[in-house]
Amino acid sequence: MTKPRPVPVLPAQGRRAAFIGKGGAGKSTLLAYLIAYWKSYGVPCVGIDTDVPGEKENGTLFAHASAVDLGAPVYPAPAVHHIRQEAQRLCPERGICVLDTAAWERKEGNAHLTVMSAVDKVILCLQPTPNELERATSVLGYIQQLKNTGAPAPELHVMLTMVGRSVAADQLEGKLTAAGYPVLRSRFKFSSAMTGPAHIFGQPVRVRAGSEMDKTAREVLDVVAR
């Protein structure tokens, strides 16, 4: 097995990254893995869960981190008007502050715009279903809105999640790429395995060197760090 490249050095002020996508796209689950892997590489991490906890079937990142040690602190949703400030305050030196978000609906609230104004990078999690190109367009529209006001706007990257049939994912990736969206090579594959993402909620994350998740965590880290 070839040795992985060394992890990138993050800027002194750290990096902030938001994970956005529709309900059930796997954002919170993916983040639990990423935090655990990044911590294992020695990258300081902090999570902010901007999703308000409710009677959710799946549980939030905050609930997951409260049930089990993910290796990094995860804070519950601050008031919307405090998100920017909190993301800056909590971002660790040469580390990453990740922001988990509530489901991206057609009629988004202010929280998503605020979250986007608070981060350097947006990772848009898209399940390969027919309407997802439209969702990418609406997220990009928000980023454009920020640019129009002269505010610093985050860089957008797309990650395909809950990928089952790769033909559907390949089709969506083709459309996204043709439309100019940068799509990560790594995909968060759907798996119902008992030790996999479908059952990870409330469980500790096992970090395995050389696994697909290791490669995913390294690719997302590279993108967030630049």
Ligand SMILES: Nc1ncnc2c1ncn2[C@@H]1O[C@H](COP(=O)(O)OP(=O)(O)OP(=O)(O)O)[C@@H](O)[C@H]1O
């Ligand atoms: N790769 C995967 N394979 C199989 N099941 C998954 C995968 N990722 C997440 N799940 C399951 O799918 C459900 C939704 O995942 P998750 O809560 O992470 O999505 P989310 O995008 O955070 O949703 P929400 O917007 O509602 O917060 C959960 O029950 C989770 O266990």
Ligand SMILES: [Mg+2]
């Ligand atoms: Mg979630």
